[in-house]
Amino acid sequence: MHHIKNNMAKYAKRMDNMYGSATRAMLKITRDPEIISFAGGLPAPELFPIQEYKETAANVIEQNGKAALQYGPTEGYLPLREKLADRMKKYQINTQAENILITSGSQQGLDFTAKLMIDPGDIIICEKPTYLGAMTAFNAYEPEYIEVDTDDNGMKMAELEKVLKENSRVKFIYVIPDFQNPSGRTWSLENRCRLVELANEYDVIILEDCPYSELRFEGENLPAVKYFDKEGKVILLGTFSKIFSPGLRLGWMVAEKEIIDKINLIKQGADLQSSTISQMEMDYYLEHYDIEKHIAIVNSKYKARRDLMIQCMEKEFPKEVSYTYPKGGLFIWVTLPAEIDAADVSDKALEKKVAFILGEAFYPNEGAKNNFRMNFSNMNEERIVEGIHRLGIVLHEMIDK
């Protein structure tokens, strides 16, 4: 006799929180090559250092094939971790290999931090708006979110302090200080320093996500939030996805040894280790080529595309539409008049084969309906001009009537 159960009910409760990322869903739509897509956060593939990577791959397998194809340590390939510790000077951080763990992209660092910290009902404080892919990672651990308003200098510190004072279950504060996703904004030096003071005072962790930090087009590099961290409260996530290649899936975490040791246990359970061969290739590349020169090429191209997109927006968009001016990164955040729903704009834009991501995807609780995110790294110049032109037509139709 069959016992009657509903199989759906047998999944873990966390699955009620799990829904697809709007970006990943839009990626499927935008595989249609006719679509002009400002939706994803994809690097420009024409800038990948293909010839150098090809030489790198050949040399690694030639010189060290047996080790490259074998298991390696969970925390990552030591020479790469040493180089990354050294490279963190670019973020104005002094650290050691023992404070670095290699992840499969910084998405894994988001997942691991929530896995380390969050019991159901614990609170994550995040920027308003915040990166939607982080929510996709965090949601599996059933947190509550408190969003703190932001301006051109990052989170509003008075509001953050109020939230910390009133909520004892805060486990960590999630921030993207440089060229934030989705807003494109960069935190001020003062706010970086104050954030660490507050984390120390209220004894909470800061998760500092830096996928775009090296993509600066103008102005001086600011020290990472972790620069101010004297009590081991900051976990920093870095990645090669935007400065080299996302296809390799290589990122890194920087944290106190105690935290790295616990993350190591998590990684043993999650996937044992990241790809040995990808790590050895990345190490070889850093040893034999000039990644800073490569990043300068990327930044030069992305700066030109940002400039072009902003110029086109100035020309094509109704004056009621405002947008951020990012000093780096991949994204511009567009704000429509309050009465316009970005979802209507998106529907009309898709009819004209132009795609972007709705702003509401970037609010874990509920957010404004009149924003959308534009990516300027992935489309070539011609498509930027044409795409903004079509978007301008849609926006004028909706606003000028």
Added chain:
Amino acid sequence: MHHIKNNMAKYAKRMDNMYGSATRAMLKITRDPEIISFAGGLPAPELFPIQEYKETAANVIEQNGKAALQYGPTEGYLPLREKLADRMKKYQINTQAENILITSGSQQGLDFTAKLMIDPGDIIICEKPTYLGAMTAFNAYEPEYIEVDTDDNGMKMAELEKVLKENSRVKFIYVIPDFQNPSGRTWSLENRCRLVELANEYDVIILEDCPYSELRFEGENLPAVKYFDKEGKVILLGTFSKIFSPGLRLGWMVAEKEIIDKINLIKQGADLQSSTISQMEMDYYLEHYDIEKHIAIVNSKYKARRDLMIQCMEKEFPKEVSYTYPKGGLFIWVTLPAEIDAADVSDKALEKKVAFILGEAFYPNEGAKNNFRMNFSNMNEERIVEGIHRLGIVLHEMIDK
């Protein structure tokens, strides 16, 4: 004023369950090249198809570099998923690409299945003994374990049925039907069929872990447990780690579309996707080379090493020591007289620079102290002879007195 909290207490409760895998800890000891290690589950690196992989990597980057270095879909590279669906015929399974999701090694499949299914206190039924790395993955989701005794035919089905009847919170049954880790044993056809009947009757999932299934040295391939699955209850995990290379971190899951779709959401959060380039390389390799021929070479070598290890054990071990005779895979399971503690043997063996894994690591609750696991794939013939000789001396000293 500083709020006084104990930072340790701020980690999630699941971290109380997280401890390092005995295998990964032993891997660190065995990096000493003087150690004769029967501890890990490492493939023989001298068998890696280095020249073929080198050509593969060069051709993929040459022909398709931009796509290989870019983001790809969460569920994996479609041509590879199609080839894997076809290859599942070797497991006597008819399936489609939509039922396949690419993972970063089958360890990630263990993690994802527990993430999908387990709320704290839910029950996982496993073989006694079972794979310790699975516990490392599962523990993060705070399950209870019920172990079911095994014999040379797999789990004892009467005992399994009793456990299912008496426990309503069972979420899945975890099994390794072929050349089990650590025992080396293979499930009978009858038990495979009966397992699915019981899973259907009690409406629980079966997690079928097949890392060694293609490493058969003698006898006929048996159909996978999933072969008997008509109600979508079986999630099968496969991996390229043991038949090609663990360094690439590529495995796959086979399951009902509904389950694959949910796992896709989990993977979006966990790491977005596995390496695009590794997947395209694996696809290219399967297209242009004969992996079955490569697996035959691996099996021929491992069979010779198993034969040699068994011969040496027969000659060198006291007659009071028994061991399994695996028809494939990587491991032999050794049973000492009940009064001998394998930990004492391990201490003395390490003094003689011989390493293995204690049997007690393979029991989630508590297990016998008089077992250990021996790996025969990774050490060359000379080291097998010398290592078993030294182990024999230790065992005779402890047992003959």
